[in-house]
Amino acid sequence: MKKKYIKIGTVVLLAFLGVNKMNAQEKKNDFGNPPLIHYLNDEHTRSISLSGYAEAWARYTQLNPGSMINDQNKSESADLSLRRIRVKMTYKPTEKLTFVLQGGATNVNANQKGVNNFELLDAYGEYKFSNAIQFGAGRSTWRGLSRFTTGPLNTLLYDLPAYATSNAGITDATVRELSAYLKGQIGKFDYRLVVADPYTNLMADPKLNVATVSKNATNKDFSGYFRYAFFDTENISSPFNSGTYMGKKKVLSVGAGFDYIHNLMWHKDELDVTKNDDMKNFAVDVFYDAPINKEKGTSISAYAMAMHNDYGPNYVRYVGTNNPATGVNSANASLNGAGNAMPIIGTGNTYFLQVGGTLPYFNKQKNDMQLQPAASVQLSDLKGLKDNAVIYDAGVSLLFNKMSSRLTFDAQNRPIFTNDGGNAVATDRKWQFVLKYRIDIS
Template identity: 30%
Template sequence: MSVNKIVLQIVFSIVLIGICSKNLIAQSELTHPKLRYYLSEDKSSYAGFVMINQVWTRVIQNNPDMNGVYEASDFDVGIRRSRLIFYTSLLDKVYIFTQMGSDGLTFNNSEKPQFSLYNAHTEFFLKKDILHVGFGLHTWNGISRYNNSSATKRLVIDNPAFTYPVAGIWDRFGRQLGIYAKGTVAKLNYRMSVAKPFLTGTDLANDNSTTARANDNMAYKGYFSWQFFDKESQSHAITMNNLGKAKMFNIGAGFYYHPEAMFSRTEAENLEVADIFLFSTDLFVDLPFKNGGAMTSYLGYFNYDFGKDYIRSAGRMNVSMADKGMAIPQGIGNSEWEVGTGSILRGEFGYLLPNKMMNSQIQPFSAITYKDFEALDEASTQFDIGVNILQMGHNIKWTFQGSSRPIYNLVAGQNVITDTKWQFIMQAQIFF
């Protein structure tokens, strides 16, 4: 696909949004529907549901093949998420949460759309706000703020894939089966979990490389944050983009530990059993300004240890039809090196403009990611830049984002960056 065609498709998409926006904005009396139903007069018992749809329209500059031949770009429309959530709270003592739906539907899916169970957990309020204990399939995770955040209240279009370092191997969509405890004591918010990881991508044998090892050990994880100003909700996932609705300055730290979960290659090229140990520290700031604007920012440091030279690539909703047998090591389409033994630095910044345009809030943003993996001979720096158009807060939101992707190849025996590709996404998000 030529550059001119890519530009025309992006312009056409923006014009289409403008037409749709006028119809939505004309309904200026729109208010948030009440999808919660109270079961008691004192409102201590209630039931409700949430519907989420996130649709992506993309232009993807694909990875070249192993001979350096460039693949044609892809243009597609896909379902990033379609979810239905049911929740019930009884007498401020028990909370039940269930989430179902489908992710990642594209024209190039090899299977029929899958209807999956994402969450199913029951939570007991042992001491309100201070100690809640829950059981089941859940997302009360460790490592970082990303892993405990809402899928609908983000600054960038989606959490970066490296924030789910065991996805597809030890967890399902960032979830594991386990027992968790969470609460807030003074200004300290905590969540801890003991989980039984899935065995989706593990192996009983080995191929003389660092790889996941089938085992039945428990995993231990936690995330702790000190909230200097306003406190966050205990009932729901935390936000990565609060739109200045509260004064937030939080410092956090988290970990994930899964003993004997890897076959690790040693310096002597032997294999030994090794642990997974991952940790992060991060800072989140969301501040309203007197002029009606707001600033949102995030800074996180991640240190991952899966064993010597472990590395794994991923391509979110990859639609490329290229020959996998001719692929470069990081893969076809939009695949990139996402997770590995090493360190990652991630920063995000957004500014909510004080004045509305066509009854919409405008929020430009940018992000930068620095990855330094043992298995690669050169570290990479990636960029995201975009804008959120919020017609009804996060409930009706359009996001435009461009993201860079480094291309690695072997040059004189060194695994180094030889090119950069881009992916452009327009997301339409509606949830109530």
């Protein structure tokens, strides 16, 4: 079996090493190298390509009250991890047909001992009837709601805001669902409409006046996102949206989206009767990215979002991204739970603002390294919390080869909620510091 995989890998490698000489004249990537693409015809309309990326974290975290690593109480943690590893193949056998296959690993840290983390992520095909109508189906991140619901691409800070993929691990697997979608671009307008079979994770028995994920069979997940570009249009070949173009484009886009699942949640009322609740999420957002001085390489990027979520009464979800803790001591735990968990979504309203940009090149003759500072704030006014949940992030990236090789430092400050007479109140705040390196393969 191992010999079989070695042969397959050798064939793929030789295919790319044997890329025809025309590829050497193609547009270079950020490293100044030819892209990892092999054209199947002289017109360059049919191809097979490889891409991917890797993100490594070095992190210091002030842990939530009651956090444990293995069986030991801990108030802080310093760890190394692989946040994401992705390897992607895109195959275009015809001008109309595209097939995408992607595998990878997510949140590989010391707490996942003995776990095989490399898994199938995406496997879907897409047929292009025209620019206005394109149909795809399979397992993918194609979904609606907001600009960043699909996951990360060229983020200004160390990671996407947690609210953006707030259903991760509940109705999806690593932000993926089995789905079919329609998408298209008509002039300055583009859209996506998705119907998916949600996964069933983190189910619980109904609680009094607090919605939880139902144990009943799940219904279809309907979502969509609609966007208008006032200046340059954006590429819709991928489900991911860029967090910054570093001023290479002038983009002002306004978007709106939704995500709906019938009877996803349930709760018990005062008469001990179980009531079903729909998940109804709506969002509007604005994205702006433009050059300030192209010769110096300076640019500005900004993003604002307002989202209304309805999961049923008093629903609040606490999540710790790439959580360094393994458990929590309930005797002195907060409502946040273990590690770096914080309230990221729930029934109510969430607002997000992020601003950043690139500073002048260190050496403008070579257009090489530059700094990219950024900051964000997220405010969530949730029915299940007495106080607002406010999360701050600020950081700076050192861009070695534009966005394809970059080192990012991020400082995050999050609230800690405790139960005060039946009310969830913010009683403390904790810090997390992340040093991330990302390299892109293209």
